[in-house]
Amino acid sequence: MILPNFAYIRPRSLKEAIQHLSSEGSRIHAGGTDLLGCLRDDVFSAKKVVSLGHLRELREIRLTKEGGVQIGALVSITEVVNSKAIQERYPALAKAAAEVASPQLRNQGTLGGNLCQKPRCWYYRGEFHCLRKGGDKCFAAKGENAYHGIFGSGGICYIVHPSDVAPVLVAFEATARVVGPKGTRWVPLEKFHVLPGEDPQKETVLRPNEILTEILLPPPTKGIQSSYRKVRARQSWDFALAGVALALQFKEGLVEKARVVLSGAAPVPWRSREAEKVLTGKRLNADTTAQAAEAAVKSAEPLDQNGYKVPLFRGVIEEELIRIAKT
Ligand SMILES: Cc1cc2nc3c(=O)[nH]c(=O)nc-3n(C[C@H](O)[C@H](O)[C@H](O)COP(=O)(O)OP(=O)(O)OC[C@H]3O[C@@H](n4cnc5c(N)ncnc54)[C@H](O)[C@@H]3O)c2cc1C
Ligand code: SF4
Numbered sequence: 001m002i003l004p005n006f007a008y009i010r011p012r013s014l015k016e017a018i019q020h021l022s023s024e025g026s027r028i029h030a031g032g033t034d035l036l037g038c039l040r041d042d043v044f045s046a047k048k049v050v051s052l053g054h055l056r057e058l059r060e061i062r063l064t065k066e067g068g069v070q071i072g073a074l075v076s077i078t079e080v081v082n083s084k085a086i087q088e089r090y091p092a093l094a095k096a097a098a099e100v101a102s103p104q105l106r107n108q109g110t111l112g113g114n115l116c117q118k119p120r121c122w123y124y125r126g127e128f129h130c131l132r133k134g135g136d137k138c139f140a141a142k143g144e145n146a147y148h149g150i151f152g153s154g155g156i157c158y159i160v161h162p163s164d165v166a167p168v169l170v171a172f173e174a175t176a177r178v179v180g181p182k183g184t185r186w187v188p189l190e191k192f193h194v195l196p197g198e199d200p201q202k203e204t205v206l207r208p209n210e211i212l213t214e215i216l217l218p219p220p221t222k223g224i225q226s227s228y229r230k231v232r233a234r235q236s237w238d239f240a241l242a243g244v245a246l247a248l249q250f251k252e253g254l255v256e257k258a259r260v261v262l263s264g265a266a267p268v269p270w271r272s273r274e275a276e277k278v279l280t281g282k283r284l285n286a287d288t289t290a291q292a293a294e295a296a297v298k299s300a301e302p303l304d305q306n307g308y309k310v311p312l313f314r315g316v317i318e319e320e321l322i323r324i325a326k327t
Contacts, residue, residue, distance in 0.1 A: 073112025
């Protein structure tokens with residue numbers, strides 16, 4: 001297949017970009033690694049493709065005066081991996097970014113594009129007019145669903161959110177800056193992605209004429225330990241079968257605050273409040289790690305072919321907690 005025809009615009013300012021996005025059928029182009037594949041494969045169409053390429057202000061990683069970090073939406077995944085400011089303050093974020101796709105895709109793909117990328121469900125990417133494309137049926141529910149989700153589908157759509165970076169940003173309580181015709185709004189990253197029960201045709205809270213411009217990470221707190229662990233089907237580039245982002249705040253040997261966020265699990269980065277509850281106020285030892293891992297999968301709702309994800313998640317979460325306990 002070749003790319004269909006569309007107008008291609010490279011605005012010089014954010015304001016101009018937003019004006020262009022206000023016309024129907026417009027799509028944002030950042031690195032293009034996901035967008036162009038979707039257009040080529042007719043997953044959706046575009047009358048106008050609006051490139052963010054000239055918006056230099058979206059290409060920076062900056063320290064905030066409070067000690068946090070701001071990352072522009074056009075910063076490449078490779079730049080996230082290599083940033084000293086990120087490595088020192090949020091090591092799990094640098095690690096998760098290094099787990100994304102291949103070196104070429106990390107060079108070309110941007111942070112904003114990674115957070116806004118479309119799901120990988122093979123029916124959605126194929127010629128099936130499923131619920132997410134405005135049809136009346138989910139083909140995965142009774143079809144080939146080995147790589148689909150075990151949480152959060154609402155019995156409607158079983159995609160898994162594809163980003164490795166998003167669960168870590170949720171664990172670090174990051175916020176997204178969104179700019180549109182009505183100005184700027186800040187959205188906690190935890191609320192940035194949309195469950196099928198809210199709207200089965202949307203992946204994020206963005207309106208068609210809004211742009212994700214940057215991610216703000218709060219200053220890291222003393223005693224925080226973080227990690228990201230990803231399991232994939234192949235050792236080469238691949239999306240997460242199961243993954244876990246952890247941000248654990250320790251005080252006097254106890255877990256004061258816990259964030260446990262799963263990837264490859266649900267249509268959004270999936271916060272396991274059950275695991276967080278088990279860990280909070282406890283010492284990290286063999287009992288608490290096993291209990292937290294068990295709690296995390298208790299409400300799982302596997303489909304015919306993805307039941308293996310339940311013990312997989314249990315094992316990955318427990319192993320990663322034990323690894324933190326030993327450091
Ligand atoms: C073969 C392959 C393997 C991959 N493996 C992984 C993986 O293991 N882990 C992982 O996390 N990702 C993976 N990815 C996804 C990859 O990381 C994304 O394609 C990439 O990050 C998207 O960035 P981009 O800048 O190219 O986005 P684009 O393709 O330009 O855009 C992607 C989508 O986001 C929208 N968009 C882009 N920027 C913005 C913005 N600032 N505001 C609002 N909307 C925006 C676009 O309109 C489009 O719909 C893989 C991709 C491929 C093709
Ligand atoms: S899981 Fe979602 S995207 Fe996949 S076929 Fe079902 S409705 Fe479509």
